[in-house]
Amino acid sequence: MAEHPTHRGRIRPAPENFLSEADIAAVKEGRRDFHRKAHIPASAAVAAPGLARAAEGDPNILTLPPWTTSLGQAVAARPYGLPSQYEKGLQRRESPGLTRMPQVSVAFTPLQGLFGIITPSGLHFERHHQGWSDIDPSRHRLMVHGTDEGFVKQPKVYTMDDILRLPPVSRMHFIECGANTGMEWGNVAVPTVQYSHGMLSCSEFTGVPLRLLLEDCGVDWKKAKYVLAEGADGSSMTRTIPIELVQSDEVLVAYGQNGEMLRPENGYPLRLVVPGVQGVSWVKWLRRIEVGDQPWATKDEAIHYIDLMPDGRHRQYTSTQECKSVITTPSGGQLLLDKGFYNISGLAWSGRGKIKRVDVSTDGGVNWRPARIEGPVLSKCLTRFNIDWAWDGKPAVLQSRAVDETGYVQPAYGQLRAVRGTKSIYHNNAIQSWKVVESGEVSNVQVL
Ligand code: MTE
Secondary structure (H helix, E strand, O other), rough: OOHHHEEEEOOEOOOOOOOOHHHHHHHHHHOOOOOOOOOOOOOHHHHHHHHHHHHOOOHHHHOOHHHHHHHOOOOOOOOOOOOHHHHOOOEEEEOOOOOOOOOOOOEEOOOOOOOOOOOOOOHHEEEEOOOOOOOOHOEEEEEEEEOOOOEOOOEEEEHHHHHHHHOEEEEEEEEOOOOOOHHOOOOOEEEEHHHHOOEEEEEEEEEEHHHHHHHHOOOOOOOOOEEEEEEEOOOOOOOEOOOOOHHHOOOOOEEEEEEEEEHHHHOOEEEEEEOOHHHHHHOOEEEEEEEEOOOOOHHHHHOOOOOEOOOEEEEEEOOEOEEEEEEOOOOOOOOOOOOOOEEEEEEEEEEOOEEEEEEEEOOOOOOEEEEEOOOOOOOOOOOOEEEEEEEEEOOOEEEEEEEEOOEEOOOOHHHHHHOOOOOOOOOOOHHHEEEEEOOOOEEEEEEO
């Protein structure tokens, strides 16, 4: 550890915070030990800060609060639990003015306020092309058929009941929209990690491998080269999936998310899970699978979700989410209230497998130190990393750089732009930089 933990700095997370404006003002005025009275020797406070607070008469210790002196609420007072009222600031948020209609928009996950690797279902990001509906599962159907008769022997229509009877698997995976960090291709555009990287979430998904359903319909594996997945919403969302992904058993027809049924916003009652592949292919409210031998080049494959290259051409079907990482705290919009120890924490992921290592720089990429990887380290899943840092109160630039098991190293902005230019929307996996200035304010910057 860089310094004794009692010297740790305090942070005001954004947009939520645990400190009152008065507390923040006290720290900024230089009264750093605002929990303690001046007459207590600093050495005593460091040795036993809790005792020091009791000695000075902290009412939070000496006056018994109502929750200690009264009967609490009954069991099942909330049959479906909710977060504490003090956690209300942690919400998925829509970027103001991003789209013209809130039904055709994005709500970003508050990565800056989350721990570990699992995204609470209520904070999973949302991306809809035509709004979301709470579909009646008793009326939902999944049709599996071939482009012509040769692809599957027996086309079938499954009810939810049929699918729930099949043997399930549960797997933890990240989902990242191909457009995540898409606003930052040319320059810094958004202030916080919620908006720069929040089209990213990670859940345990439960469902049936799509391979099982295709076999149940008598698929001809020799003829089948692709499947088309179609959603039941009004957006005609259709995506081509290469058959090798289905054969690998990774693609799931999922109904479960974090131990319960999918949330309506995330595709209830059925969605496709396509690990490592950009979010658009994870078709929600899944109602049809067609087996064929050529990509369909649908509107969401020909006009959108294609990479505009510097020479004016487009790359199509670049679906894999390459290795990427981001420091989630300290991050843009937060305020370091004090010098001293900080835990730098972040997330790393790769659509090609497991994360091998993450290096962190606090000086804009001049020096790098290996971060501690916090297990579990799973394939195509978020990986949490942490590293100690003692902030000396001077300007700093925080960066993380991930390497996956294929040896691929997350690129700097200069390296990425040399190949991809600046006009693209999708697949920006550049190293993110957060600048810390002497006042402790943290902001989004780009380092080439
Ligand atoms: N499926 C349907 N049917 N309709 C949609 O609008 N959006 C896609 C994909 N599947 C979409 C869809 C996009 S672009 C993404 S990034 C992911 O769903 C987002 O999934 P989420 O809303 O569960 O985060």
